[in-house]
Amino acid sequence: MKEQRSGMPVFVKIDEYKEILDVIDMIKGKIKEIRETLGSIDRLRNDESAELTMWNNNLSEIEKKIDVIDKILFEPEQT
């Protein structure tokens, strides 16, 4: 760069230009594929979150019913 004059464009020779373009195309395809995989993971995560929420509600229902049974069985004097 010391030899480069101000304002004078300096060029670098590229021998395998088409091969580089092919590699860049392949990288673009891989990025697209990874993006699709991330979208799929995001959808699976949303489904998992919904299932976990439903599971949590179900567990709350079970807990309530167990409390009711516990009251019925072990507190007969009060009823």
Next chain:
Amino acid sequence: MPLRNANKSFNKNDIVYQIGCVLVGFLKLLKRNKKENLEDLDLPPEPPPLEGFEEDFSKLPEEDFSKLPDLPTFPEGEISGSDIPMPQFDFPERMEIIQDSAKESIAPEFTNLSGIGEMPMAPAEPVDFSTELIPELPQSTPIELKNVPEEAQLKEIPSGKTLYVRVDEFKTTLGSINIIRSDLRKAEETLMKLEGIKTAKDKSFDEVRSALDDLQKRLIFVDKTLFKGE
């Protein structure tokens, strides 16, 4: 200068110089007069007779060359690409290139050159453009890759031609490649973290599953115990 006492052939064939009052003649005594000597030469001896060729050629059998087979004709169908028209190349005419280069090579007009007009101008020598000023075509032309569609780039670049990229764009590209490399390293670390989270989640699911199985067993025991009496 002919000499009076010399014969005609001497005056005709020899050169005579006069130096002062002395006449000096360079006689061609050592040289042969070809016309005279060729006639006087003896004939060379006859060549020896050739063995086997002294026969009369009229005794040879006459061959009928009209019975020879015709030359084979090459079938046109087997010629590959015979029906393909030859491409029309759009080459620039040579004289146009030479004229353009001659226009470019004309020196600019100088101003304020006093005294030059008074000096005699040397006659302009005719320049042979066909040999001297043929422009040397560049071996490679820089192609701007910025803001050009990729397909258009591929169409414009002929095969086997050297390409160049600006140094500043090359450095920008190298910087981008380094950033991409660090991003890929980060993405790999994130993927490792996600794999750890997934492993922990699977472990939790297994624990929940075992807890639910235990709960179901205990519930069945309670159910059996409560409704056994009935």
